[in-house]
Amino acid sequence: MQAYAAKLIDLIELKSGNIAKQWATDVMKHARTPSYSSLPLDRVIERGVEFYMLFRQMSLADNSYEAAKNFSSKYAKNCYREKIPLQEAVYALILLRRNLWLYAEFQGVFVSALEMHQAVESLNRTILMYDYVSYQVIEKYQELIHDAVDKKLGSITMMMNNPVVNIKSIYKSGLMGILLLVSCILTYYYHATLGTGVIFTHLFYIPIILASIWWGKKGIFVAVFLAVLILTSHALFLKAVPFLDDLIRSAMFVLTGGIVGWLMDGIKKIEDLYKTTIKI
Amino acid sequence: MLASLKLLDLMADKSESMAKQWAKEVVKNPKTPYYHSIDQDKIIPQAAEFYQKLSRVYTDKDPFTAVKAFMGKFAEARFKEKVPLHEALYAIILMRRHIWLYAEFQAIFISIIEQHQALDSQLRTILMFDYISYAFTEKYWELMNQESAGKNKK
Numbered sequence: 001m002q003a004y005a006a007k008l009i010d011l012i013e014l015k016s017g018n019i020a021k022q023w024a025t026d027v028m029k030h031a032r033t034p035s036y037s038s039l040p041l042d043r044v045i046e047r048g049v050e051f052y053m054l055f056r057q058m059s060l061a062d063n064s065y066e067a068a069k070n071f072s073s074k075y076a077k078n079c080y081r082e083k084i085p086l087q088e089a090v091y092a093l094i095l096l097r098r099n100l101w102l103y104a105e106f107q108g109v110f111v112s113a114l115e116m117h118q119a120v121e122s123l124n125r126t127i128l129m130y131d132y133v134s135y136q137v138i139e140k141y142q143e144l145i146h147d148a149v150d151k152k153l154g155s156i157t158m159m160m161n162n163p164v165v166n167i168k169s170i171y172k173s174g175l176m177g178i179l180l181l182v183s184c185i186l187t188y189y190y191h192a193t194l195g196t197g198v199i200f201t202h203l204f205y206i207p208i209i210l211a212s213i214w215w216g217k218k219g220i221f222v223a224v225f226l227a228v229l230i231l232t233s234h235a236l237f238l239k240a241v242p243f244l245d246d247l248i249r250s251a252m253f254v255l256t257g258g259i260v261g262w263l264m265d266g267i268k269k270i271e272d273l274y275k276t277t278i279k280i
Numbered sequence: 281m282l283a284s285l286k287l288l289d290l291m292a293d294k295s296e297s298m299a300k301q302w303a304k305e306v307v308k309n310p311k312t313p314y315y316h317s318i319d320q321d322k323i324i325p326q327a328a329e330f331y332q333k334l335s336r337v338y339t340d341k342d343p344f345t346a347v348k349a350f351m352g353k354f355a356e357a358r359f360k361e362k363v364p365l366h367e368a369l370y371a372i373i374l375m376r377r378h379i380w381l382y383a384e385f386q387a388i389f390i391s392i393i394e395q396h397q398a399l400d401s402q403l404r405t406i407l408m409f410d411y412i413s414y415a416f417t418e419k420y421w422e423l424m425n426q427e428s429a430g431k432n433k434k
Contacts, residue, residue, distance in 0.1 A: 032414060085418075085421065086365075086417055086421050087414055087417040087418040087421055090413055090414060090417050091410075091413075091414045094410045094413065094414070098410075120398065120399050120402065123399070123402060123403075123406075127406060131370075131373045134369065134373075134413065135311060135366055135369065135370050135373070138365055138366040138369060138417070139366040142364070142365060142366065
């Protein structure tokens with residue numbers, strides 16, 4: 001520990017409660033930290049004492065940056081839980097540092113020329129402490145936001161990371177082509193050869209839903225294609241059977257494709273937003 | 281405030297040199313990894329401009345409002361570049377350190393009176409950077425929320 005900082009450290013340790021009270025009064029009525037005004041005074045003071053006790057720990061530690069981590073993490077968690085905006089959390093730290101200095105000045109700790117020199121050195125030390133803590137607090141606060149978003153969007157990200165959703169574009173088109181071809185063959189087989197329209201059209205929901213998942217609202221074109229396919233085929237091969245059933249089926253294809261596509265577009269927007277938040 | 285004038289002159293006259301020293305550090309500082317892959321020549325102008333503007337707000341009657349105005353634009357630029365907030369703020373901290381390092385290197389505070397001026401200058405600089413930290417974080421946060429709200433509306 002450097003000798004010049006000893007005087008300030010002793011003062012802080014002895015008077016941490018008083019300095020914290022002074023800070024609490026300041027932060028709870030300061031125009032730039034309005035969120036603190038509704039917190040219980042005791043809790044605010046306790047937080048101040050924790051910060052001032054950190055000063056000795058950081059001064060004694062070989063790696064003062066590492067020594068600050070526990071405090072910073074706790075401070076960020078508390079601020080986040082209490083919904084204190086980040087800029088206010090940062091400004092409260094600034095006020096913690098300022099009040100430390102004001103108290104030392106008020107107590108006349110640094111008077112002589114030599115002490116003035118010590119004052120500069122001590123000041124540098126408090127600033128370094130603030131620099132480290134503010135960096136860690138902002139980093140942790142953002143991490144907490146990302147974690148919260150992660151939790152809320154957990155199921156969505158799990159779905160978006162699913163191999164069926166993440167399949168490469170070229171394979172999507174290829175697979176869709178095959179599914180549509182199979183649909184055409186099935187339609188021809190059932191309508192032209194067997195002369196019936198039962199059951200097989202349920203299989204059409206596979207390409208319809210996949211298309212909407214992959215391409216969003218644009219996927220509705222697959223539903224429209226299949227609707228036109230069964231209606232055309234019905235007109236050509238099932239002239240004796242009433243149209244109503246296939247008309248309802250066609251409408252259901254388009255409706256299902258449209259709804260799934262619309263939902264998927266919404267989910268993609270949320271995913272984009274999530275990715276942007278993570279980057280920042 | 282007069283004691284700070286020496287530092288102000290230095291900041292205004294040597295903004296480019298200070299910015300160069302800052303750029304050298306920020307591209308290799310472990311707390312600012314975003315800047316590691318960026319060409320120093322690209323970031324020197326932003327730091328030089330920062331020092332120039334900062335030297336003007338020192339003597340302003342309402343420094344907080346002045347700081348808020350110029351830091352708003354600074355935050356917008358860093359946000360567009362997608363610099364993580366904590367790294368952007370640490371880069372600003374490094375800018376502050378380099379003012380002082382440069383002043384020390386140039387030995388502008390030698391005599392006892394100048395030592396006193398040094399303390400005064402340092403306190404003024406810290407006050408300005410307190411405003412800067414607050415204004416920058418506030419604006420950056422606002423931009424993040426705006427972007428979230430904008431994307432939700434789409």
